[in-house]
Amino acid sequence: MSHDEKSSATTGATDATRASEEAQGRLGPGDRERNWRRLGSEEFDVVVIGGGVTGAGAALDAATRGLRVALVEARDLAAGTSSRSSKLFHGGLRYLEQLEFSLVREALRERELMLTRLAPHLVKPVPFLYPLSHRVWERPYTAAGLLMYDTMGGARSVPGQKHLSRAGALRMVPALKRDALIGGIRYYDAQSDDARHTMTVARTAARYGAVVATSTQVTGFLREADRVAGVQLRDVETGEETEVRAQTVINATGVWTDELQRLSGSRGRFRVRASKGVHIVVPRDRIVSEAGMILRTEKSVLFVVPWGGHWIVGTTDTDWNLDLAHPAATKKDIDYILEHVNTVLATPLKHEDIEGVYAGLRPLLAGESDESSKLSREHAVARVAPGLVAIAGGKYTTYRVMAADAVDAVTPDLSGRVASSITDQVPLLGADGYHALVNQADQIATAHGVHPYRIRHLLDRYGSQVHEVLAPTIDRPELLKPVPAASAYLQAEVVYACTHEGALHLEDVLTRRTRISIEYPHRGVESADAVARLMAEVLGWDEARIAREVEVYTARVEAERDSQTQPDDEAADAKRSAAPEVRTELTEPIA
Structure with a gap:
């Protein structure tokens, strides 16, 4: 075999290996080195900044439309908001009270897709009890809301609402005080390990050809005249720097959206406000129950979510204007959660029962209200400059819709016809079989x-x-x-x-x-x-x-x-x- 033939064979074997690894969405050490080289040597249709669920979703959406995609994240996949949620795929009962019917309908459709087609291995149905504490008006009022919830799609692959007497509710949740309720309604939502789900979305994007690079920070933007033409990057493991050229860039950085807008030199079309949500984790035997619970508070709702051998209890909802990377839970936050959940528990939770605590930041669109709990969970997409689109707001459950909207928004800056989104038909890695x-x-x-x-x-x-x-x-x-x-x-x-x-x-x-x-x-x-x-x-x-x-x-x-x-x-x-x-x-x- 000649030298050229050997070289050709070696190149072919290397390409085959890379294709094989991409086919399984592998993100190992060798893949990281190869992806870094690709960032500096190839031109992309879309660079997505931010490895949370929206950014990972945008990378998957763009890759499955046939676009050349790079996803870059300064820390780790789901390092921010997307690993610190209530771990729920849910329609959002309280959004019905805020008359956000389209958001609820959209979220329930997404929940159904996850449960049945896209991620049945990661997203599971979970029953919740809604305890009733007011006679006469509360049961018909709540039942009407849950009927609307079920009708909008909340009872397609899970049971619809079931009304319970006080005795029936206490059989389902023996942990409740007898005088804390007059009855209850059981309904279903779904839950998932948010960090694991986000990582799987990103790996699925890699499976379809996206270059996924973590520990890769955007330090600046490339421009051609008034157009954004790519980004400057630093490998935060080695300090090495490179430039990646792209026809378009999507800013999907959540609570960092405004910072990236300033870095780009473009004026944002909306502002993002960070709301801190704190959760505590306690052992499963501290709350004797067959179902989760949703409890009303004076500001919002409190979830008690089954989590394997544990319960997750939360959340708070307060403004946060400090370190965006490391939001911190306070004693006041933890006391708030304990105080509210203990109003209904026969055996109160104590500080020493707590196994874990985590705090996350919701990226809310600023301006609708002075109270963060009332801010809309709708998302916004804006073309802030030629070649640059920003997306923010929304809720974890609707990440796929947000991602599709972001990719739709960059299509005017892409050459040639761009296919429509198909991610409602693309199961995540691990779903098939x-x-x-x-x-x-x-x-x-x-x-x-x-x-x-x-x-x-x-x-x-x-x-x-x-x-x-x-x-x-x-x-x-x-x-x-x-x-x-x-x-x-x-x-x-x-x-x-x-x-x-x-x-x-x-x-x-x-x-x-x-x-x-x-x-x-x-x-x-x-x-x-x-x-x-x-x-x-x-x-x-x-x-x-x-x-x-x-x-x-x-x-x-x-x-x-x-x-x-x-x-x-x-x-x-x-x-x-x-x-x-x-x-x-x-x-x-x-x-």
């Missing part, structure tokens, strides 16, 4: 020598990719052991997070690929060394790097704990912001 594998869970468990509940757990996190997760355990059966001090997760999941899911740091695994940071009282600290050593095998860390990752993560947990004892936002922010950044090359503004 999921139901068949659920039926085969016992056989898979027997083949790997684990309990069937482990396989079901994996199926509800990875779907039909479960075989990829388990593949390394054939040669390394020790990976079938649980993560030390976090028995809900297998060590194989840590390895997979690095080889396929783009995890680059310890916090990426402990807070987003798994939820160890909120599901265990130690908040991941007792698992940190073991997880870091598993990651080191894939990412090539030495002892010094392992020690730094554990040190930085531990400092983060300590800072969060300290912030949660503070009386106000300013004091909590000062405590939380003192923790070091693990991505050392990040600069302001961060997006």
Whole structure:
């Protein structure tokens, strides 16, 4: 074989390997290096800034329309708002009271798509009890709202509302005080691990050809005359810089939208206001119930959401004007949640019951109201300059619609005809074949020598990719052991997070690929060394790097704990912001 023939064969093999890895949406260390090179050497139709669910959704939407797409994120996929929600796909009952019927109808349609076609492995139905406390008027009033909810699409693949007497409601939720209700109505919504779902959307975009790059910060914009023609980037792991040229750019940075608008030198068409939402996590045995609950408060609603062996309780709704990257929960926030949920619980929750706390920021469109809980959850899309579109607002449930609207908005700046959105027909990675594998869970468990509940757990996190997760355990059966001090997760999941899911740091695994940071009282600290050593095998860390990752993560947990004892936002922010950044090359503004 001649040199040219060998070179051609090698190139063909490399292309085939890349095509194979893209076909499975793999985001491993080698993929990251290759994607960085591609960013600097190829021209794209669309660059999407922001690795939250809206940005990941926009990348998937554009890629499945046949466009050349790059998705860049300064930190990790879902590092901001998209990992800190109430974990619900829901229509939003309270939006009916605000007469936002179109938003509710749209959200219920999206919820149905996720449950049945797009992500049945990740999005699951969950029952909720709406306790009634007022005689005469409340039951017909609430029933009318729920009837509208069901009619708009809330009862297609899940049961419709069911009315319960006080005795029936107490049988469903024995944890309630008898005098806290006169009856109840059960209805269904859906839930998902938001960080896992967002990451899967991004991997699905990679599956269809998008270049996905995390730890990749936008530091400036390229211009040709009055037109945005791309972005300047910094690899925040290495400090290396490059430029990526594109016909259009989508700013999908959520609460950082205004900062990116200023960086671009373009005047924004709307402003984004950050509203802080805090949740607490408590053990499942602290609230004896067969269903979640939705409770009215003087400002909004409080959800009690079943979460495996835990409950998630929240949320608050207050303005936040401090560090956008690290919103901090205060003692006041936690007390607010405990006070309101304890008004209905026979056995009150205490501070010592809390396993985890997390705070996130909702990107609300500013201007509609002075109260953040009344701000519209509608989204807005604006072409702020030729070649630059911004999208903000909305709610997690409607991310796919938001993404399609953003891509529609950039089409006037693209050459040639652009196909319509088809993401309502594109299942996320792991969805195809999921139901068949659920039926085969016992056989898979027997083949790997684990309990069937482990396989079901994996199926509800990875779907039909479960075989990829388990593949390394054939040669390394020790990976079938649980993560030390976090028995809900297998060590194989840590390895997979690095080889396929783009995890680059310890916090990426402990807070987003798994939820160890909120599901265990130690908040991941007792698992940190073991997880870091598993990651080191894939990412090539030495002892010094392992020690730094554990040190930085531990400092983060300590800072969060300290912030949660503070009386106000300013004091909590000062405590939380003192923790070091693990991505050392990040600069302001961060997006």
